[in-house]
Amino acid sequence: MAYYLGIDIGTSGTKSLLIDQSGKVLAEATASYPLLTPKPLWTEQNPEDWWTATKQTIQGVLKKAKVKGADVRAIGLSGQMHGSVFLNAKGNVIRPALLWNDQRTLAECEEITKRAGGRDKLISMVANPAMTGFTAPKLLWLRNHEPKHYDALRYLLLPKDEIRRRLTGELATDASDASGMLLLDVVKRQWSQELLTKLDIDPSILARVYESEQVTGTLKADVAKELGLSTACKVVAGAGDCAAGAVGNGIVKQGILTASLGTSGVVFCHSDTPQYDRLGRLHTFCHAVHGKWHMMGVTLSAAGSLQWFVQNICKDLAAKKGVDPYEILTQEAAALSPGSEGLFFLPYLAGERTPHADPLARACFIGMTNKHTRGHLARSVMEGVAYSLRESLEIIGQLEIPIQEIRLSGGGAKSDLWKQILADSFGQKVCSINAEQGPGYGVALLAAVGDGAYKNIEEACKATIRVVEKRAPRKASQKAYDAAFPVYRKLYESLKDQFGEISRLDA
Numbered sequence: 001m002a003y004y005l006g007i008d009i010g011t012s013g014t015k016s017l018l019i020d021q022s023g024k025v026l027a028e029a030t031a032s033y034p035l036l037t038p039k040p041l042w043t044e045q046n047p048e049d050w051w052t053a054t055k056q057t058i059q060g061v062l063k064k065a066k067v068k069g070a071d072v073r074a075i076g077l078s079g080q081m082h083g084s085v086f087l088n089a090k091g092n093v094i095r096p097a098l099l100w101n102d103q104r105t106l107a108e109c110e111e112i113t114k115r116a117g118g119r120d121k122l123i124s125m126v127a128n129p130a131m132t133g134f135t136a137p138k139l140l141w142l143r144n145h146e147p148k149h150y151d152a153l154r155y156l157l158l159p160k161d162e163i164r165r166r167l168t169g170e171l172a173t174d175a176s177d178a179s180g181m182l183l184l185d186v187v188k189r190q191w192s193q194e195l196l197t198k199l200d201i202d203p204s205i206l207a208r209v210y211e212s213e214q215v216t217g218t219l220k221a222d223v224a225k226e227l228g229l230s231t232a233c234k235v236v237a238g239a240g241d242c243a244a245g246a247v248g249n250g251i252v253k254q255g256i257l258t259a260s261l262g263t264s265g266v267v268f269c270h271s272d273t274p275q276y277d278r279l280g281r282l283h284t285f286c287h288a289v290h291g292k293w294h295m296m297g298v299t300l301s302a303a304g305s306l307q308w309f310v311q312n313i314c315k316d317l318a319a320k321k322g323v324d325p326y327e328i329l330t331q332e333a334a335a336l337s338p339g340s341e342g343l344f345f346l347p348y349l350a351g352e353r354t355p356h357a358d359p360l361a362r363a364c365f366i367g368m369t370n371k372h373t374r375g376h377l378a379r380s381v382m383e384g385v386a387y388s389l390r391e392s393l394e395i396i397g398q399l400e401i402p403i404q405e406i407r408l409s410g411g412g413a414k415s416d417l418w419k420q421i422l423a424d425s426f427g428q429k430v431c432s433i434n435a436e437q438g439p440g441y442g443v444a445l446l447a448a449v450g451d452g453a454y455k456n457i458e459e460a461c462k463a464t465i466r467v468v469e470k471r472a473p474r475k476a477s478q479k480a481y482d483a484a485f486p487v488y489r490k491l492y493e494s495l496k497d498q499f500g501e502i503s504r505l506d507a
Contacts, residue, residue: 002073002453005058006444008241009050009079009159011035011263016057017437018065019444021453023464025437029060036096040506041103044096047085047162054163058227069228074451076443077238079160081180084138087155094149097159098138101300101350103359105137108144112136115198125195127186129280132359135181139201156205160238168217168235173207177240179285187274189286210237212288213449213457236450239288241439242266242296245409247288248435248442250465252458255404259389259422261412265302267392269295269401281355281395288446289457297354297392302385303412305347309381313374332375333382334417338424338480340376342367344488345384354392356492360503366491382418386425387488393426407431409438424477432469
């Protein structure tokens with residue numbers, strides 16, 4: 001029997017899972033690590049923590065599944081996108097990695113846009129405008145603010161690709177993850193020599209680009225021995241977490257979309273050809289499906305908004321009662337009417353990406369009166385995230401991309417209440433599928449494809465993924481959200497200048 005490992009290097013922890021040839025999940029393991037915030041709006045992690053967690057979770061799933069390491073034929077890698085791992089010539093990490101939600105690079109985004117010849121010219125080269133979360137601005141930040149570290153720089157890798165290097169010794173990436181660096185010609189699926197020249201970036205610091213199912217190497221002997229695996233075990237290119245999660249949800253053909261409620265939220269649609277939002281509100285990236293593309297809108301704080309609320313507002317109360325705080329919040333929020341009686345939440349805890357691309361945006365509750373309770377606050381958080389995701393859906397609709405089915409994923413999508421809020425807010429049916437593991441499952445399937453267990457990823461998804469639940473919008477609730485949504489959309493524009501003023505006070 002052949003088995004396949006999927007490894008997802010997430011923001012809060014690493015998750016590994018093992019599947020058999022039929023796609024059945026045999027075991028899962030997770031290991032967490034800290035998020036470093038040395039300054040406001042800065043987020044970093046130590047790559048060594050990812051590696052420790054990777055080894056721990058691989059060993060954990062092998063032990064749980066009770067399979068022979070020699071029978072694990074291939075590994076797929078996924079990870080948080082956009083993060084920057086800076087390595088010197090000896091392969092040592094120079095400094096902690098800057099993450100996808102780090103917002104320090106606003107000046108570098110302006111520099112990139114200017115050097116490229118303007119926003120439209122930049123989009124023509126790499127399909128996307130400069131945004132603070134992307135990798136290229138982080139590289140320029142290193143050059144501008146830590147010149148000694150920049151002088152020592154020899155290689156620049158993404159988070160999952162640092163784990164690949166530790167596993168195989170190879171410097172490689174995949175087209176989907178590379179798309180989020182703002183250095184890839186997304187149409188040609190190769191590094192943009194034109195932009196690299198304009199930014200004065202040496203292309204030799206970048207990894208070789210593969211398609212997601214292609215084999216990039218095999219395990220080093222010492223690593224294989226430590227992990228209890230074979231040196232013949234292949235490591236495929238894998239995918240960034242958004243594309244990997246889409247594969248894990250079966251989003252491999254047009255018309256099927258996914259809306260994810262992880263730490264961040266993503267609305268993701270497949271495209272057979274590269275399409276662009278000329279206003280730059282959506283990202284156009286290479287898909288993990290060979291030779292295909294995708295568009296996506298991003299809410300930087302989705303389930304992360306509710307997690308923040310629980311940890312700061314309800315954790316102590318729940319501990320006293322000995323009850324899961326999410327259970328308390330769900331009960332209180334479910335008892336209230338759609339729209340939270342005029343209370344709105346803007347989910348900008350880490351700035352925002354779609355549709356505003358504003359790192360200075362701030363989260364806030366608006367419309368609060370003395371009638372509002374903790375339950376209203378909780379429900380408004382869920383609704384604010386739903387409104388934000390709806391903004392991405394509406395842009396996709398404006399671009400005339402077909403929307404036939406919306407599949408939900410991520411930890412937040414396990415909430416029955418939140419699922420119904422999404423259906424009501426979107427005004428469309430939302431679906432749950434049998435596979436709930438997301439990115440890790442997606443790259444495990446890619447590993448199986450790379451090993452020849454399936455002809456392609458479309459065949460793998462068709463054989464393993466199916467819809468198990470559908471939720472339709474409720475007419476009265478949909479009407480309430482349709483009335484509230486235009487108000488929500490006006491709030492950002494009304495507060496945009498104040499967000500900038502607040503950020504200067506917080507500097």
